[in-house]
Amino acid sequence: MHFTINYTRGAHDPKGGPVKVGWLLTDVDSPVIYDPPRRVNSRDARKEHAKSASRCPAVLNLESRYFEVPCPFDLNLGFARDKDGRPVLRNLSGPASSIRGSTLGKRIMVVNETEWRFPDRPIIQLKLPYLFIADxxxxxxxxxxxxxxxxTPLPGTIFGGRxxxxxxxxxxxxxxxxxDIEKPIVVKRGxxxxxxxxxxxSPERTVQMVEAQMTPELKTYIDHIGGAVNYVNQTFSLFEAAERVRPDTLITPRKS
Structure with a gap:
């Protein structure tokens, strides 16, 4: 499939400047617990020596191209099956947990067992409100x-995507x-x-991350394409149709 997206460029060639990527949170309870995406860098690495690895241009260039999304709350999860054999999650922190079990249950779930890639490897999903946009x-x-x-390494692997x-x-x-379902999933907040x-x-351009706001136009567009995965298997086939109703601008910087 081939499609072309045309955007009106300003007087300055965008290839000469950074690529603006907007981030924002969708509707969510307690947005204060969701920290901004952070550019990956060796925060605590020593930099006194001129030949230090933490000052290597190749290392710095690689790190500058990643942004990390931090965990909003402590996770200490165990896997089990209920009396009917259905897969369930256990909050191993119990009463000492920093998050109520009812709240945790709204954010994290076990994927339907029929959708696992392997019968002995459960898939879990943590819903996050982070949204990234570009113009x-x-x-x-x-x-x-x-x-x-x-x-302590995590007992499995994450699903990536592009x-x-x-x-x-x-x-x-x-x-x-x-x-390894015999081992817990433990991730600390932050x-x-x-x-x-x-x-x-262009590989020479860098990313400028800006906090954006949810405009009525962006909300309408997200609602328009949201949920398509429930009805269509190959959602990538919908890109061209989505582009036809896309607003001219998605990024509106959040006012301080």
Whole structure:
């Protein structure tokens, strides 16, 4: 499939400047717990020596191309089956948990067992309100936070994904394939859940991340394309149709 998206360019060639990517939160309870996406960098690395790895241009260039989405609350999850054999999640922190079980149950779920890729590897999904948008062709890839060291590795792998945020913006999820169900999933608040990498027309350009606001036009557009996955298997086939009703501008910077 081939399609072309035309955008009106300003007087300045955008290839000479950064690519503007907007982020915002969709409707969610307690938005204050969702921290802004952070550019990945070696925050605590030593930089005194001129030949330090933390000052290497190649390292800095790589890190600058990733943004991490932090975990909004502590996770300490175990896998079990109820008396009818259905898969369920257990909050292993119990009464000491920082989040109520009822609230956790609204944000995280076990995917229907018939949709697992492997019969012995449950898939869970954590619903997140993060939305990334762009006003020129930009693809976003969701990747594992592979540069973040965990003393106790996670007992599985995350599901990645790649899609164009200029025509198909949608709230993100943290999808996890649980390989070793005998081990818990433990993620602390503030630790990165995943990385976001952005691709565009020139490798020399950088990303300028700006906080955007939910305008009526953006809300209408998201509602228009939202839920398509429930009715169509190959949603990528809908990009051309979505572009026809796309507003001229998705990013409206949030006012301070």
């Amino acid at each position: 020129e062709p930009v693809y976003m890839s969701q990747l594992d936070a592979y540069m973040h060291y965990r003393r 899609f164009p945020i200029n025509v198909w913006p949608r709230p993100l999820m943290w999808a996890f394939e649980w390989h 630790e990165p859940l995943f990385y976001c990498q952005f691709e565009f027309d």
